[in-house]
Amino acid sequence: MTTQAPVARTYRDYGQPLWRRLLISRASAVIGALLIVIVVSSFSVKAFAKPITMTYLFLDIAPILLIALPMTLIIITGEIDLSVASVVGLSSVTLGVLHQGGMPIEGAAVVALIVGLLCGALNGFLITIVGLPSLAVTIGTLALYRGLAVGLLGTTAVTEFTEFWTDLAKSKIGDTAIPSVVILIVVLAIVFAILLHFTPFGRGVYAIGLSPEAARFSGVRVERTKFILFLLSGVISALAGIYYTLRFGSARGDNATGLELSVIAAVLLGGVSIFGGRGNLPGVLAGALLIGTLASALRLANVTSDVINVITGTLLIASVVGTSFLAWLRTRRARPGGVPRESLASAKS
Amino acid sequence: MRVVGNFFKARETGILLALVLVVVVATVKNPSFLFSPDGFRDLLLTPSILLLLAVGQAIVIITRNVDLSVGSILGLTAYLTGRLFIDVPGIPIPLVFLASIAFGAALGLINGALVAFAKVPALVITLGTLYAYRGINVLWTGSDRINSSDMPKDFLALGTSSFLYIPLLTIIALIVLVIAGWFLYTQRAGRELYAIGSDPAAANLYGLKVTQRVLVAFIVSGALAGLAGVLYAARYGTVNSQAGVNLELQAVGAAVIGGVAIFGGSGTVWGAAVGAFLLVTINRALPIIGVQDFWQRAVVGVLIIGAIVLDRVLALRQARKLMEMRDDS
Numbered sequence: 001m002t003t004q005a006p007v008a009r010t011y012r013d014y015g016q017p018l019w020r021r022l023l024i025s026r027a028s029a030v031i032g033a034l035l036i037v038i039v040v041s042s043f044s045v046k047a048f049a050k051p052i053t054m055t056y057l058f059l060d061i062a063p064i065l066l067i068a069l070p071m072t073l074i075i076i077t078g079e080i081d082l083s084v085a086s087v088v089g090l091s092s093v094t095l096g097v098l099h100q101g102g103m104p105i106e107g108a109a110v111v112a113l114i115v116g117l118l119c120g121a122l123n124g125f126l127i128t129i130v131g132l133p134s135l136a137v138t139i140g141t142l143a144l145y146r147g148l149a150v151g152l153l154g155t156t157a158v159t160e161f162t163e164f165w166t167d168l169a170k171s172k173i174g175d176t177a178i179p180s181v182v183i184l185i186v187v188l189a190i191v192f193a194i195l196l197h198f199t200p201f202g203r204g205v206y207a208i209g210l211s212p213e214a215a216r217f218s219g220v221r222v223e224r225t226k227f228i229l230f231l232l233s234g235v236i237s238a239l240a241g242i243y244y245t246l247r248f249g250s251a252r253g254d255n256a257t258g259l260e261l262s263v264i265a266a267v268l269l270g271g272v273s274i275f276g277g278r279g280n281l282p283g284v285l286a287g288a289l290l291i292g293t294l295a296s297a298l299r300l301a302n303v304t305s306d307v308i309n310v311i312t313g314t315l316l317i318a319s320v321v322g323t324s325f326l327a328w329l330r331t332r333r334a335r336p337g338g339v340p341r342e343s344l345a346s347a348k349s
Numbered sequence: 350m351r352v353v354g355n356f357f358k359a360r361e362t363g364i365l366l367a368l369v370l371v372v373v374v375a376t377v378k379n380p381s382f383l384f385s386p387d388g389f390r391d392l393l394l395t396p397s398i399l400l401l402l403a404v405g406q407a408i409v410i411i412t413r414n415v416d417l418s419v420g421s422i423l424g425l426t427a428y429l430t431g432r433l434f435i436d437v438p439g440i441p442i443p444l445v446f447l448a449s450i451a452f453g454a455a456l457g458l459i460n461g462a463l464v465a466f467a468k469v470p471a472l473v474i475t476l477g478t479l480y481a482y483r484g485i486n487v488l489w490t491g492s493d494r495i496n497s498s499d500m501p502k503d504f505l506a507l508g509t510s511s512f513l514y515i516p517l518l519t520i521i522a523l524i525v526l527v528i529a530g531w532f533l534y535t536q537r538a539g540r541e542l543y544a545i546g547s548d549p550a551a552a553n554l555y556g557l558k559v560t561q562r563v564l565v566a567f568i569v570s571g572a573l574a575g576l577a578g579v580l581y582a583a584r585y586g587t588v589n590s591q592a593g594v595n596l597e598l599q600a601v602g603a604a605v606i607g608g609v610a611i612f613g614g615s616g617t618v619w620g621a622a623v624g625a626f627l628l629v630t631i632n633r634a635l636p637i638i639g640v641q642d643f644w645q646r647a648v649v650g651v652l653i654i655g656a657i658v659l660d661r662v663l664a665l666r667q668a669r670k671l672m673e674m675r676d677d678s
Contacts, residue, residue: 080472135415135472136611136657141600151644175393176479253643257595261476268640274470313480320474321467 004273014295016196026271026323027283034290052227057172059247061292062181063088063256065285068270069192070233072284074266076136076196078228078276079210080126084237085259086145087119089252091241095214096251105165105246112237119145120234123310124227142260150253158251159335169246181243188236194282201225247334265316266291274320291315318327360608360618360663364656366454368627382637390516396629398584400622401577401654402596403603405570407621410604411533412566412582413546413613414464414471419574419600421482422456423593426578428486431495431588434504436610442504450575453503455513455569456482471567479597487638508583518580525573531620542566546613602649603628606656626650 013288020339043051049115074081091112098108119141126137171180196202204225216222245251272279294315295308369405370391376383384390402419409416424487426449433445456478463474497505533539545552545559553559584589601611607624609616631652632645 126658130658130661132657132661133611136605139598139605139652140650140653140657142598142650143602143646143653147644147650151641151647154641154643239394262482264465264476265480268473274473307484309480310484312486313477313482313484316480317463317469317474320469320477321463324469326465 006173019036022071025283027280027286028281030158030270031289032096034286034293037290037293037297041293045297045301049169053296053300055172055177055179057292057296058179058182058185060296061288062179062185062247063244063259064262064266064292065185065288066188066240066243067233067259067283068190068266068284068288069188070229071263072269072270072279072281073192073196073202073205074226074233076213076276076279077229077270077275077340079134080138080264080274081123081134081228081230081233082260082264083119083123083145084233084263085256086142087116087234088150088241088244088256088259089149090119090145091238092245092255093153093253095242095245097152099156099161099251103230105162109242111273113235114174116234116236116238116241118234119229119238121227123234127230128223128227138185144228146257149255153251153253155253159249161246161249165285166246166249169243172208181247183270184243189281189285196281201228203235205229206257206277209273209278211277259319262291262312263288265312269315269319269324271319361617361623362399364607364620364623364627366624366632370628371627371634373631375637378639379516379637382634386514386631388491389514390511391633392630393458393519394516394584395453395633396626397592398438398516398577398580399596399599399603399625399629400522401573401580401620402527402600403625404526404618405573405606406600407604407607407618408533408542409471409566409570410564410601410609410611411546411613411616412542413549414563415475415601415611416457416460416471416567416570417475417479417597417601418456418460419570419577420593420596421486422453422481422571423578423581424486424590425482425489426453426575427452427581427588427592428490428495428578430579430582430591432501435495442524445504446576446579449579450506450572452579454568454572457568457574460566460571464567465563473639480634482618483594487590493584493589495588496664498549500582500586504583508580508586517585518529521576521580524616525576526622529569531652533618538562538565543614548613548614552591599628599649600625602653608650608656608660610660613658622660 044274047053067088071081071084094115095108098111099105123138123141124136126132126141128135168180172178173180173183181234194207204215204220207218207220208225211220224349240342241255243257266288267279267284268274268277268287268289270284272284291312294311298308298311372383381388383392405419407415429452430445430449433448434442460471460475460478463478464470464471467474480494507517511522532541541552541557541562542557544557545562549559578593581592602623604616604621605611605624607616607620607622608626609621628649631648632642636642636646638675
């Protein structure tokens with residue numbers, strides 16, 4: 001979706017020592033920013049340094065963190081999934097309607113996950129088998145899934161849930177201030193990090209993002225990979241929907257409206273390139289935490305929650321414009337010498 | 350004859366037929382849908398605001414970009430309109446129009462400058478400004494709310510009165526549509542937008558002013574959202590900080606349903622306009638046909654997906670036809 005010729009890709013300069021490469025990476029910049037925000041707000045915002053802040057921080061951003069995992073992989077392949085928040089809504093309504101009809105939470109949750117899987121399958125089918133652009137498809141399914149959710153429940157809400165489950169969603173690990181949902185997030189984050197960074201499947205994801213054709217010629221099953229990613233996105237979104245429902249004890253058709261924007265903002269802020277092929281999970285997790293921490297610090301500082309939107313938007317723009325500005329600076333610096341650093345590095349090898 | 354033939358082959362015709370079908374079915378079920386003064390007026394009036402947004406969106410999408418911030422721009426300019434009437438008593442109405450359009454254009458310029466100069470995809474930039482503009486709107490508006498009593502009667506009359514049975518709002522929207530359609534179809538700069546959308550790199554090598562054209566496309570989209578904001582205030586009479594929320598997806602949806610390819614280079618503003626009419630009319634027709642209005646969004650989703658699948662099928666058929674022609678010659 002750019003009007004210019006694709007920017008020449010700059011590869012990390014492997015001529016430099018490891019510590020320097022790690023230090024100048026985008027992920028570490030976001031992690032650094034996160035640490036600065038935490039330290040500054042601990043001193044300047046009253047009540048920020050209390051354990052309860054962290055409890056609510058994690059409870060609030062758990063859906064974003066969860067959905068950001070598959071979204072990262074999807075964006076790295078150069079696709080996008082705008083329908084995630086609608087899947088959250090649909091799975092929430094499924095859970096609510098079935099539970100109201102007398103089904104125990106466990107069974108209803110399994111059905112909700114299957115609904116999420118089917119939503120992902122429809123996206124994947126239209127994108128990989130029919131061959132439609134993911135942006136257009138998921139704008140359509142964004143409306144479709146949300147429409148089904150709102151259609152099923154109307155303006156009513158299901159609020160009768162077994163206390164055991166709603167308590168579990170809000171519970172903490174032992175005596176610590178860390179909510180139990182963090183365990184789920186950590187486990188899934190590790191699974192996704194291994195999948196993306198340490199398996200052939202993950203290398204394929206990067207290869208597709210850099211060049212789908214080259215990936216196909218080197219044996220990556222492009223369509224199958226993308227299809228699996230959209231399935232994962234559907235299931236994880238449904239899981240986030242179940243959590244969302246139980247945490248607030250309320251299943252509504254309009255649950256989590258607009259969440260897709262927060263998720264995409266977190267992923268892009270975390271250094272994933274919208275062109276595909278670049279980015280990593282630690283950066284994304286830091287990006288999501290950065291947005292969440294800023295939001296809770298500002299809320300505690302009595303800034304209205306609306307400023308947070310301005311900050312999320314500005315951060316998103318600043319992060320992408322900043323990256324592009326740095327790239328421009330680098331090419332300018334390389335020009336007087338006549339030979340860009342990248343080609344020097346490749347000449348050496 | 351060629352004009353007639355082209356009409357039946359055009360992508361827009363299918364959507365137009367769907368629109369006619371919806372109107373006919375709804376009218377058969379309930380004659381007052383069309384054959385009553387109110388029904389006829391609403392049929393034309395309700396889609397007008399979305400039509401303006403869809404035209405702007407189509408222009409941007411044709412250049413292979415997208416503008417997700419139009420809903421937020423509409424919200425800001427609608428509030429500005431009300432604010433001007435309150436803070437500057439007796440301000441002439443045309444001046445309010447100019448101010449809001451200029452404000453919308455300025456917001457569009459920010460989008461365009463970030464996209465064109467920073468070379469960042471429009472999807473990301475306008476996603477960011479969608480948030481940022483809405484946040485500024487909420488900060489500015491707070492829990493305040495502009496009521497119809499705050500605005501002059503002449504202005505509010507714009508939103509309800511008609512000329513020759515056609516609502517004024519619709520006339521304004523149609524004038525904008527005709528100008529945009531004429532410009533894109535006949536003018537050099539308009540054709541260049543298609544060239545840029547088809548292949549940005551080639552357009553650049555060919556010497557087209559890609560940056561400048563994209564910038565202008567975003568300014569136009571912003572200005573039209575600004576105009577839509579003024580009309581929103583006139584039509585509904587109340588403006589709070591949530592005016593125009595989620596309209597951007599409807600605008601993109603209208604353009605896509607109308608045959609504007611999401612990856613640029615093809616489609617017309619006529620199609621986007623018919624798409625806007627279809628979206629809004631279906632929403633109004635559903636309760637009449639007996640479908641609860643909760644299901645409207647699902648229908649919209651099916652429409653969008655149906656439209657892109659149809660486009661894909663048509664494109665494949667066209668490609669096959671071109672291959673056959675090449676083989677024959």
